[in-house]
Amino acid sequence: MAVRKTVREVALDVLVAVEEREAYSNLLLDHALKESGLSARDRGLATELVYGTIQRRLTLDWILNDLVKKGVSSLAPWVRQLLRMGVYQLRYLDRIPDRAVVHETVSIAKKRGHRGISGLANGVLRSYQRRRREWQLPAQPETHRELALVTSHPEWLVRRLSGVYGMEETKAMLEANNRPPRSSVRINLLKGDREEVAERIRQKMPAVAVEPSAVSVQGLVLSGGGNPAASTLFREGWYTVQDESSMLVSEILDPQPGERVLDGCAAPGGKTGHLAERMADEGVLVSCDIHSHKVDQIQDQVRRLGLTIVEPRRTDMRELVGSEKPFDRVLLDAPCSGLGVIRRKPDIKWSKEPREIEALTDLQKQLLDAAAKLVSPGGILVYSTCTLEPEENSRQVEAFLDGHPDFYPDITLEERLPEIVREQAILGEGWVQILPHHFDSDGFFIARLKKS
Numbered sequence: 001m002a003v004r005k006t007v008r009e010v011a012l013d014v015l016v017a018v019e020e021r022e023a024y025s026n027l028l029l030d031h032a033l034k035e036s037g038l039s040a041r042d043r044g045l046a047t048e049l050v051y052g053t054i055q056r057r058l059t060l061d062w063i064l065n066d067l068v069k070k071g072v073s074s075l076a077p078w079v080r081q082l083l084r085m086g087v088y089q090l091r092y093l094d095r096i097p098d099r100a101v102v103h104e105t106v107s108i109a110k111k112r113g114h115r116g117i118s119g120l121a122n123g124v125l126r127s128y129q130r131r132r133r134e135w136q137l138p139a140q141p142e143t144h145r146e147l148a149l150v151t152s153h154p155e156w157l158v159r160r161l162s163g164v165y166g167m168e169e170t171k172a173m174l175e176a177n178n179r180p181p182r183s184s185v186r187i188n189l190l191k192g193d194r195e196e197v198a199e200r201i202r203q204k205m206p207a208v209a210v211e212p213s214a215v216s217v218q219g220l221v222l223s224g225g226g227n228p229a230a231s232t233l234f235r236e237g238w239y240t241v242q243d244e245s246s247m248l249v250s251e252i253l254d255p256q257p258g259e260r261v262l263d264g265c266a267a268p269g270g271k272t273g274h275l276a277e278r279m280a281d282e283g284v285l286v287s288c289d290i291h292s293h294k295v296d297q298i299q300d301q302v303r304r305l306g307l308t309i310v311e312p313r314r315t316d317m318r319e320l321v322g323s324e325k326p327f328d329r330v331l332l333d334a335p336c337s338g339l340g341v342i343r344r345k346p347d348i349k350w351s352k353e354p355r356e357i358e359a360l361t362d363l364q365k366q367l368l369d370a371a372a373k374l375v376s377p378g379g380i381l382v383y384s385t386c387t388l389e390p391e392e393n394s395r396q397v398e399a400f401l402d403g404h405p406d407f408y409p410d411i412t413l414e415e416r417l418p419e420i421v422r423e424q425a426i427l428g429e430g431w432v433q434i435l436p437h438h439f440d441s442d443g444f445f446i447a448r449l450k451k452s
């Protein structure tokens, strides 16, 4: 029988895979936890170790570069990650005794490396224990570098965001990125109303506290009890796991039963399901994505939610122009830099580069041009992203409106928002920008545009 990995070995392997394959931490971790056979408590610890070590990377490397002679970049990836994970536990996790951290780290080093590596691990962690007071950070960071170090985000990102939102707001946003995401679900309107679904969840999962979301009328916030996607209620389509601000996108498009609707960049299908539910599963909903494996994910959602009006297609949305009749409503939930979802995928902050943002804005512009042609006169176009970058958001919309005089911003967007969002989020003409600390949700930009 194969020997089961310990919780720290599971976490370490995920950390190494994220770095080497440049894959998303949440996907790799989900997969590793499923295979691991770890108890629920250890799964919680593995999750904390993976997210925490990635989140705090800059601060951890700042310390390790003082403790490792040639610096962390000189180490083999697994040794680098092992030391980061060790210092992370000593610095940020009070509930694990220091000696347990040192012991576990050195055991993995012994098992996987030679004596030199276990000696290094032991020396580095013990030096950190002795000298930990040397690495003090200011409570009120004043420079970009200090804010980068305190919140552990790349300096280019701190510079860029504080140029737009100011130091105070940026600090709040970056701190929110280091907090664990809230767990929320969108109730399936085709099955019941919010109170009915909440009651079912309470009965099925008594350990879970269920509260209505203040951000979305279809949202429920869950706390204190496992993974909502593992429940039979999820498999039976009573709800979909979705972030609260992301739910606002389909609410703002507000498709009606019987209409012809396009979800142009649809996979994995979270918003497709939402649109169809709001259409009472009546009408036509073309849901396309450029990647075929992702179209399968849309298909899975449709099946699970028991929807009949969705037509999943593998296609480049731009190719629909000329071959499809216009739509009453179009959702363009565009590919973006994802800076609003760093809390869920902390590796994004280390893998994204400023030049990628420029390439993305080009693609978004092309998709918007195509979307404009696919909306029928009098129809609605909603453009959304899960990023915070004006180049991809408000400026993208301004440029679109300049180039498309037949479109105008729909100011009814404001009255479609719940009071708390109107009061706290950033509102523009026909658009809203939600930042991660506003509601401890994902950062989202949503614009509602009307064709005359």
Ligand SMILES: C[S@@+](CC[C@H](N)C(=O)[O-])C[C@H]1O[C@@H](n2cnc3c(N)ncnc32)[C@H](O)[C@@H]1O
Residues within 6 Å of the ligand: 264, 265, 266, 267, 268, 269, 270, 271, 272, 288, 289, 290, 291, 294, 315, 316, 317, 318, 333, 334, 335, 336
């Ligand atoms: C932000 S994600 C969409 C998330 C989705 N709306 C949801 O709520 O589940 C953007 C998607 O656009 C797809 N995409 C990128 N370029 C595309 C194109 N030219 N045509 C259609 N889909 C595209 C990507 O594969 C990706 O799945």
